[in-house]
Amino acid sequence: MVKLNSNLESLSENYLFVEVARRKQEYAKKNPFAKIISMGIGDVTLPLSKVVVDEMKRAAETLSFKATFKGYPPYEGYEFLREAISEKYKSLGVKIGTGEIYVSDGSKSDASNILDIFNRHSEVLIIDPVYPVYRDSSIINGNKVRYLRATEENNFLPMPYEGLLGDLIYLCSPNNPTGAVYSKEQLKKWVDFANQNRRIIIFDAAYEAFIEDKNLPHSIYEIEGAKSCAMEVCSFSKSAGFTGVRCAYTVIPKELEVNGHSVGKAWLRRQSVKFNGVSYVTQKAACASLTSEGKKGVLECISYYKTNARILSEAIGKLGLWHIGGENSPYIWFKCPKGMTSWEMFDFLLREANIVCTPGSGFGESGEGFIRLSSFAAHEEALYAAQRLKELKI
Amino acid sequence: MVKLNSNLESLSENYLFVEVARRKQEYAKKNPFAKIISMGIGDVTLPLSKVVVDEMKRAAETLSFKATFKGYPPYEGYEFLREAISEKYKSLGVKIGTGEIYVSDGSKSDASNILDIFNRHSEVLIIDPVYPVYRDSSIINGNKVRYLRATEENNFLPMPYEGLLGDLIYLCSPNNPTGAVYSKEQLKKWVDFANQNRRIIIFDAAYEAFIEDKNLPHSIYEIEGAKSCAMEVCSFSKSAGFTGVRCAYTVIPKELEVNGHSVGKAWLRRQSVKFNGVSYVTQKAACASLTSEGKKGVLECISYYKTNARILSEAIGKLGLWHIGGENSPYIWFKCPKGMTSWEMFDFLLREANIVCTPGSGFGESGEGFIRLSSFAAHEEALYAAQRLKELKI
Numbered sequence: 001m002v003k004l005n006s007n008l009e010s011l012s013e014n015y016l017f018v019e020v021a022r023r024k025q026e027y028a029k030k031n032p033f034a035k036i037i038s039m040g041i042g043d044v045t046l047p048l049s050k051v052v053v054d055e056m057k058r059a060a061e062t063l064s065f066k067a068t069f070k071g072y073p074p075y076e077g078y079e080f081l082r083e084a085i086s087e088k089y090k091s092l093g094v095k096i097g098t099g100e101i102y103v104s105d106g107s108k109s110d111a112s113n114i115l116d117i118f119n120r121h122s123e124v125l126i127i128d129p130v131y132p133v134y135r136d137s138s139i140i141n142g143n144k145v146r147y148l149r150a151t152e153e154n155n156f157l158p159m160p161y162e163g164l165l166g167d168l169i170y171l172c173s174p175n176n177p178t179g180a181v182y183s184k185e186q187l188k189k190w191v192d193f194a195n196q197n198r199r200i201i202i203f204d205a206a207y208e209a210f211i212e213d214k215n216l217p218h219s220i221y222e223i224e225g226a227k228s229c230a231m232e233v234c235s236f237s238k239s240a241g242f243t244g245v246r247c248a249y250t251v252i253p254k255e256l257e258v259n260g261h262s263v264g265k266a267w268l269r270r271q272s273v274k275f276n277g278v279s280y281v282t283q284k285a286a287c288a289s290l291t292s293e294g295k296k297g298v299l300e301c302i303s304y305y306k307t308n309a310r311i312l313s314e315a316i317g318k319l320g321l322w323h324i325g326g327e328n329s330p331y332i333w334f335k336c337p338k339g340m341t342s343w344e345m346f347d348f349l350l351r352e353a354n355i356v357c358t359p360g361s362g363f364g365e366s367g368e369g370f371i372r373l374s375s376f377a378a379h380e381e382a383l384y385a386a387q388r389l390k391e392l393k394i
Numbered sequence: 395m396v397k398l399n400s401n402l403e404s405l406s407e408n409y410l411f412v413e414v415a416r417r418k419q420e421y422a423k424k425n426p427f428a429k430i431i432s433m434g435i436g437d438v439t440l441p442l443s444k445v446v447v448d449e450m451k452r453a454a455e456t457l458s459f460k461a462t463f464k465g466y467p468p469y470e471g472y473e474f475l476r477e478a479i480s481e482k483y484k485s486l487g488v489k490i491g492t493g494e495i496y497v498s499d500g501s502k503s504d505a506s507n508i509l510d511i512f513n514r515h516s517e518v519l520i521i522d523p524v525y526p527v528y529r530d531s532s533i534i535n536g537n538k539v540r541y542l543r544a545t546e547e548n549n550f551l552p553m554p555y556e557g558l559l560g561d562l563i564y565l566c567s568p569n570n571p572t573g574a575v576y577s578k579e580q581l582k583k584w585v586d587f588a589n590q591n592r593r594i595i596i597f598d599a600a601y602e603a604f605i606e607d608k609n610l611p612h613s614i615y616e617i618e619g620a621k622s623c624a625m626e627v628c629s630f631s632k633s634a635g636f637t638g639v640r641c642a643y644t645v646i647p648k649e650l651e652v653n654g655h656s657v658g659k660a661w662l663r664r665q666s667v668k669f670n671g672v673s674y675v676t677q678k679a680a681c682a683s684l685t686s687e688g689k690k691g692v693l694e695c696i697s698y699y700k701t702n703a704r705i706l707s708e709a710i711g712k713l714g715l716w717h718i719g720g721e722n723s724p725y726i727w728f729k730c731p732k733g734m735t736s737w738e739m740f741d742f743l744l745r746e747a748n749i750v751c752t753p754g755s756g757f758g759e760s761g762e763g764f765i766r767l768s769s770f771a772a773h774e775e776a777l778y779a780a781q782r783l784k785e786l787k788i
Contacts (some may be wrong), residue, residue, distance in 0.1 A: 001592045002561045003513035004652045008660055015666045043465035048457045056454035056675065063638065064447040066772075070638040071437035105499050105640075105670075112668040116534060119397035136667040140510060167396045198395045244457065244464040246499075246673045258398045266402055272409045273530040274506040276499075279640045281450065282673060378460075 010139050016132055016362035017041050023346070024356050037385045039312070039373045040356040042176065042330070044241045046304060048285075049297025052240060055288035059281040073277030076268060077103025077249065081283045084290040085249055094221040100253050102267060103278050103286075107206050107235035107248040111170070112137030114202060114231070114250070116274070117266040118168060125166025127158060129177060129360055129367030131204070134170040143168075149366045156180040156324060156333065160193035169194065171220075172204040174211060177363045177372035178333040179325020181216050187223045194229035200256070200263070201230040206248075209239035209302055211328040227253035231263065238330065239298050240289035247278055247286040305330050308375035308382035315386035316373070319394065332373040333360070337394045345371050353388035404533050410526055410756035411435050417740070418750050431779045433706070433767045434750040436570065436724070438635045440698060442679075443691025446634060449682035453675040467671030470662060471497025471643065475677045478684040479643055488615040494647050496661060497680075499672050501600050501629035501642040505564070506531030508596060508625070508644070510668070511660040512562060519560025521552060523571060523754055523761030525598070528564040537562075543760045550574040550718060550727065554587035563588065565614075566598040568605060571757045571766035572727040573719020575610050581617045588623035594650070594657070595624040600642075603633035603696055605722040621647035625657065632724065633692050634683035641672055641680040699724050702769035702776035709780035710767070713788060726767040727754070731788040739765050747782035 020040050028036055048056075062068035076082070082098035089096040104110050112133055115124075124138040128147040138145045146166045150156040156178040171190060173182040182190070194201050203220040211218055219234075220226045232251040236242035252264035288294045313326035316334045323334035336345040342359030349355045349371070360370030375382065414434050422430055442450075456462040470476070476492040483490040498504050506527055509518075518532040522541040532539045540560045544550040550572040565584060567576040576584070588595050597614040605612055613628075614620045626645040630636035646658035682688045707720035710728045717728035730739040736753030743749045743765070754764030769776065 002516060002594050002652050004655055004657070004660055005511050005513055008511060008663055011663065011667070015663070018666065041466070045460070045463065045465065047460050047463040048454075050458060053454050053458040056457075057451045060442075060447050060450035060454065060675075060679075063442045063450075064444060066439070066441050069439065069441040069635075071439065072435075072637045073640075108670045109668060117399050117402060119399055120536070122396055133667060140664065140667060142514070200396045241463075243466045243670075244674050246467075246670065258396050261398055263398070266398055269402055269405065269409070270534065272412065273405070273527060273534060274503060276502045276637075276640065279673065279676060280638050281454075281675065285454075 005140065007140050007142055011136055015136070016358070019362070020356065020358060023350065027350050034354050036350070036354045036356060037377070037381050038356045039377060039385055040358045042374050042376060043243050044238065044301070044376050045378065046241055046301045048241055048245070049289070049294065051291065051293045051297060052285050052288045056281050056285045059284035063280065070280040073280055073283065075271045075275060075277050077101065077278060078280070078283050081287045084287045088290055089219065089221065092218055092222060094219055096221065096251055096253070100251055100264060102250045102252065102264070102271065103283065104248050104250065104275070105246045105278050107204065107233045107237070108133050110233045110248060110250045111202060111204060113270070113274070114267065115141045115143060115168075116270050117263070122167040123165060125164070125169045127171065127175070128365055129363030129370070130170065130172055131176045132363060135364070147364065150178065150180070151366060152322065152335070157182055157186060159186060160190055164193070167199055169199055169201045170204065171201055172206070174207040174329035176207065177331055177358065177360065177367065179327070179329030179331040180333075181211060181213075181328045183215065184217050184223060187217055187220060191220070191223045191225045191229060195225050199229065200258070203230050203232045205232055205234045207238055207329055208234065209298060210306065210330055212306075213328055216328055221251070221253070227255040229256070231256060236286045236289060239302070240286065240294070241301055242286065245282055245285060247282050304379070305375045308377055308379060311382045311386045312373050312375060312389075315389040318390055319392065326375070330375045332375070334371055334373070336369050336371060339369070342368055342370060353385070353392055355385050355388060399534065401534050401536055405530055409530070410752070413756070414750065414752060417744065421744050428748045430744070430748045430750060431771070431775050432750045433771060433779055434752045436768050436770060437637050438632065438695070438770050439772065440635055440695045442635055442639070443683070443688065443695075445685065445687045445691060446679050446682045450675050450679045453678035457674065464674040467674055467677065469665045469669060469671055471495065471672060472674070472677050475681045478681045482684055483613065483615065486612050486616060488613055490615065490645055490647070494645055494658060496644045496646065496658070496665065497672050497677060498642050498644065498669070499640045501598065501627045501631070502527050504627045504642060504644045505596060505598060507664070507668070508661065509535045509537060509562075510664050511657070516561040517559055519558070519563045521565065521569070522759055523757030523764070524564065524566055525570045526757060529758070541758065544572065544574070545760060546716065546729070551576055551580060553580060554584055558587070561593055563593055563595045564598065565595055566600070568601040568723035570601065571725055571752065571754065571761065573721070573723030573725040574727075575605060575607075575722045577609065578611050578617060581611055581614060585614070585617045585619045585623060589619050593623065594652070597624050597626045599626055599628045601632055601723055602628065603692060604700065604724055606700075607722055610722055615645070615647070621649040623650070625650060630680045630683060633696070634680065634688070635695055636680065639676055639679060641676050698773070699769045702771055702773060705776045705780045706767050706769060706783075709783040712784055713786065720769070724769045726769070728765055728767070730763050730765060733763070736762055736764060747779070747786055749779050749782060
């Protein structure tokens with residue numbers, strides 16, 4: 001008799017953003033004239049740059065001719081895109097070969113599917129609070145999940161210590177949801193810890209484009225020793241605005257081995273069985289975002305969102321609430337006033353300011369009592385939200 | 395200490411098509427002047443139709459304006475595409491609601507990822523020979539795999555019998571690699587068996603567009619009772635030529651439950667954790683292929699490939715070799731002469747006729763001694779291959 005995977009029942013009833021959307025819709029229905037501003041989901045709002053769209057159209061056009069038609073893409077992505085990504089690493093002073101890069105449809109897919117190649121008894125260490133995908137995909141897969149608490153005291157950047165358990169370590173920096181960014185010195189400690197204890201770090205660099213502080217690392221490979229203990233997941237979603245276009249990549253250095261077996265080879269094997277590559281049109285578009293023209297477009301968007309982040313940060317600061325993020329990240333993370341829970345504050349902000357935020361508790365227990373604001377909105381909205389925040393009576 | 399998933403080692407060393415490509419490259423290197431014709435991989439070769447490409451370009455264009463920009467797509471696909479798919483089912487006399495349709499980036503992804511929602515102790519029944527993805531993804535996932543032999547005697551369409559084990563049953567019709575198609579009467583027996591024994595059928599209809607015999611079912615839902623025991627995976631790859639564009643869908647009827655739990659709900663939960671939807675541009679393109687103009691384009695391509703299939707079928711017939719398929723399918727499946735193994739015949743065809751085929755043994759033990767020819771080629775190539783086949787001395 002067929003049975004469902006009972007791990008699915010261990011997941012919280014609704015995926016965070018589904019619940020946020022539900023409450024927002026419910027409120028909108030009851031208050032049809034309320035002008036609700038969404039500072040919740042981490043979705044981009046600015047259009048794609050012209051160079052990217054032109055390239056998409058050009059690539060689509062080539063599929064209409066027999067001579068230039070493209071069928072199944074390579075499992076690991078087209079060489080042209082992997083070369084452009086390799087060049088991007090070179091600009092960070094990091095040498096990553098095209099054979100170490102695996103293109104995919106999203107860093108969410110990669111960060112969760114990567115568990116397929118590890119022993120199911122591997123324990124997964126995640127920072128709490130964090131992007132729920134690491135936790136939920138580990139639960140579905142049946143891995144034991146261990147939590148390392150990020151708190152106000154450690155500035156939401158917890159560090160490893162002797163005896164810390166967890167075979168696979170998810171690190172996300174700049175962090176989603178807190179916006180906290182590990183320094184090179186801090187990451188070096190993680191790398192040393194992983195190498196000494198034979199752990200593997202899955203480094204999520206999805207928000208690296210938001211880093212402006214020149215001393216902060218964009219990639220874990222800026223840290224010596226990382227190639228033998230870390231893979232890195234990155235995406236075009238938050239840099240080139242590809243949340244709706246779907247393109248990402250994972251770097252697995254040749255040096256990364258488990259008991260003499262290549263991790264990259266295991267991943268390619270997994271991908272060849274369960275994945276059929278990314279659209280040619282999408283890969284061409286991603287590549288366009290890495291040209292000098294494309295990079296200009298990326299920078300403009302990032303700077304637009306960061307202006308929002310500054311506006312929101314300032315408003316939260318004026319309210320006298322403890323907060324971090326917003327500088328090298330699109331997210332502002334602040335503490336709820338008067339001991340309110342995250343969902344209480346969510347409802348309060350929705351009711352009193354018509355602002356949709358993301359409750360920190362949705363990212364883990366240690367997120368309770370905190371709120372994430374996202375800067376992926378229009379300037380007008382950010383200004384409007386800031387105004388409402390400043391007028392709040394708390 | 396981290397360990398890899400040891401199931402990966404249970405996979406055969408190279409994924410079938412990787413090995414085919416390797417041998418082809420090796421031969422081409424040694425024989426630089428040989429004109430090699432590829433009748434191997436099941437990849438389409440005709441360009442996308444104009445209506446599809448125009449729609450892709452239009453959709454890309456809308457992403458360049460703030461007012462029409464689209465971010466994260468819905469996990470289950472846009473309503474417009476699910477409506478078009480629902481209409482397609484209506485034309486088969488089948489009622490499938492948009493809430494029962496889940497869009498994805500490929501039927502390979504769906505057919506393998508679906509295992510995530512079932513208990514890992516579920517046994518998987520697969521027809522042997524068959525598309526290797528069912529077997530390989532089951533092995534990676536740790537499911538016990540049982541085989542039901544398809545042979546010359548049962549025309550490569552094996553039927554269920556009392557005592558047949560296997561909780562999840564993969565059926566592929568028209569079959570890859572054999573081209574064999576289950577009749578309605580045969581599928582009814584499978585459906586009854588599944589309902590009586592509480593099994594779930596994962597029906598892969600990726601090649602349904604090739605069916606021209608009006609009595610053969612395009613969808614398992616043409617069979618009474620199928621909604622309570624079957625999900626169906628289908629794709630735009632082989633109909634609209636989307637192997638390089640990446641779009642597919644899975645139907646999970648509301649009636650499909652396991653111990654009172656909705657299978658569709660479990661799948662959506664899995665997708666919301668591990669997947670972020672399909673590109674808006676791709677979904678618009680898929681939708682265009684389902685318009686009356688789009689369907690015309692699909693029919694033209696299918697008919698082109700089927701002319702090839704007839705040409706190849708005839709050539710194989712003239713050689714006096716036992717064969718099936720090629721009528722309601724793009725594939726011809728024939729028996730190797732003189733007791734040759736599949737790889738022996740592969741090498742023989744490559745050497746003597748410069749034709750790349752797919753060895754039947756790559757699809758399972760019972761495929762040993764057989765060869766798959768694919769009709770996804772240019773007419774000139776099919777004619778050329780047919781000529782060479784006819785001249786073969788076997």
